[in-house]
Amino acid sequence: MTETRPPLRIDIISDVMCPWCIIGYSQLAQALADSGTAHDIHWHPFELNPDMPPEGQNIREHVAEKYGSTPEQSAKSRDQMTALGAELGFEFRYGDDMRMHNTFDAHQLLHWANETGRMHDLKQALFTAHFTNGRNLSDTAVLADIAAEIGLDRAEALAVLEDQRFANDVRTEEKFWVSQGIQGVPAVVFNQRHLVTGAQGVDNYTQILKQLAEMPV
Template structure:
């Protein structure tokens, strides 16, 4: 690959409760490593379930209501996700009492973390908290704990959640990406021009990165 003078800009529109978002990111990260690509990642908010009540809903019930999935179909889907996760070093621990959450507060916390230079770390910690450790990410106290574990100030994190100071900014960001035609996640945009949807796999992401590197400036 030729050397690229400036890092590859990667915008990722995603939601913390989207399993393919963490799988897709891990696949992309591996492809970036294998191709020795210089890059900068920018995370952006998307809510899979903006009308979800604040207390959340049982995960299996939610999937059945939203997609009409049977238990067998749901189990098969979980097995596929678990296998895809293990291939990129991410552990899914699905259980019958797992919940789907409204993520508007999480995106506000991530917006704040970005100002502190820790958005990426918090995003990864939230993926793990939800999918691996089954923590209640609808709970402000739990979210503040997770923020603290990534080096952020716990009391300030709690204040951000309580006073909703970044609600307007997060809504505007969500609307921006919807206006760009983003209707599902993960959505990965390279150099603000090339949109790739879904968890493409390490091989496909590697191919995409090589094609981008070979493009004329």
């Protein structure tokens, strides 16, 4: 008798300000589709810049300040990410006036969306809103608009952000993942046991899925 394998649980710790998070997810999604792997994805919050002020910061200034990158290095990295995104069907539109934003409210909205099973859809919409359309994800009205655009209730989304009802939940979850040793994103945990960090590429993810499929249930 063949033993039925349950869907692969995939926990993804990420921030919607992180370009490698959407690249890594897109690579993983392609590997999952190509291999026909049954799976169940759970997104979790991580803030790359928890102290980012509401007005945000110009991306070029931010990268130079945080990572010490020269303008040439920064431009080369953006070109690389844009090319990788295009191969995976995701459009990066970097511009000189693009800004990094505080994402604590975005994570609260994602937490709320999870209550109706729409977290994954909202996560993708937020990635697109930031990297493709350059929208301000620290603006509560913009966040509520994005929620409405995927069919969620705009007034309720705005209320969630105004009263900060999920602030403690998000902080608690963020602290949990940091306590588990997560210091950067993307971080992917398979079946709550196997941690993979960074954007691994379609081929590597395919190999990882193959190895997981060969493990005892």
